Amino acid sequence: KNQVEQSPQSLIILEGKNCTLQCNYTVSPFSNLRWYKQDTGRGPVSLTIMTFSENTKSNGRYTATLDADTKQSSLHITASQLSDSASYICVVNNQAGTALIFGKGTTLSVSS
Amino acid sequence: DTGVSQDPRHKITKRGQNVTFRCDPISEHNRLYWYRQTLGQGPEFLTYFQNEAQLEKSRLLSDRFSAERPKGSFSTLEIQRTEQGDSAMYLCASSYNLAGVIAFGPGTRLTVT
Numbered sequence: 001k002n003q004v005e006q007s008p009q010s011l012i013i014l015e016g017k018n019c020t021l022q023c024n025y026t027v028s029p030f031s032n033l034r035w036y037k038q039d040t041g042r043g044p045v046s047l048t049i050m051t052f053s054e055n056t057k058s059n060g061r062y063t064a065t066l067d068a069d070t071k072q073s074s075l076h077i078t079a080s081q082l083s084d085s086a087s088y089i090c091v092v093n094n095q096a097g098t099a100l101i102f103g104k105g106t107t108l109s110v111s112s
Numbered sequence: 113d114t115g116v117s118q119d120p121r122h123k124i125t126k127r128g129q130n131v132t133f134r135c136d137p138i139s140e141h142n143r144l145y146w147y148r149q150t151l152g153q154g155p156e157f158l159t160y161f162q163n164e165a166q167l168e169k170s171r172l173l174s175d176r177f178s179a180e181r182p183k184g185s186f187s188t189l190e191i192q193r194t195e196q197g198d199s200a201m202y203l204c205a206s207s208y209n210l211a212g213v214i215a216f217g218p219g220t221r222l223t224v225t
Contacts, residue, residue, distance in 0.1 A: 032211060041221070042218055042219065043116070043216035045216070046215065049212075049213065051211070099168075100155075102156070103154050104152070
């Protein structure tokens with residue numbers, strides 16, 4: 001069964017600290033992996049997209065990594081800001097591309 | 113073009129009523145998706161259009177749900193005889209191709225009382 005598992009479920013960090021969110025998937029065949037940020041009550045916003053051959057991709061203070069062999073991805077946030085408080089969702093495309101398999105998300109709270 | 117837009121943003125309806133939501137995708141995007149999201153969960157796929165053709169439907173899309181994209185531009189999602197279990201955020205997304213960014217709209221929050 002195609003699944004995307006994220007950990008931790010929730011995380012609280014102090015402003016300015018770094019954090020890493022994890023995503024494990026069993027989707028096969030694999031097309032690409034996406035990380036989205038979703039503020040409460042809003043639609044998800046794309047952070048990164050990585051294909052099978054990409055190991056890392058950055059978007060400002062966000063850096064995503066992908067290990068297609070172990071089917072693991074991580075999202076690293078550096079120098080966190082209060083505005084980073086949101087749900088971070090890992091999404092995997094199957095090879096056909098029509099199916100986006102969503103994780104349940106990690107809820108990040110950044111406090112001052 | 114400022115992105116994917118959805119209307120209304122919020123809808124409160126009584127059980128048994130019909131509701132219709134609208135999605136306007138990014139103009140050059142030929143692919144359009146509908147998702148449903150409940151609290152604490154990731155979005156669940158409902159259906160997908162390429163231009164005006166509805167190419168895929170989830171088993172979540174019961175016969176009370178119907179989606180259209182008549183001219184390959186905007187799309188509507190109708191829910192007939194709403195039930196309390198239909199209460200959720202309904203998200204629309206669009207993309208130009210399979211590998212590119214899939215842009216989401218702000219969602220329509222449905223509450224069935």
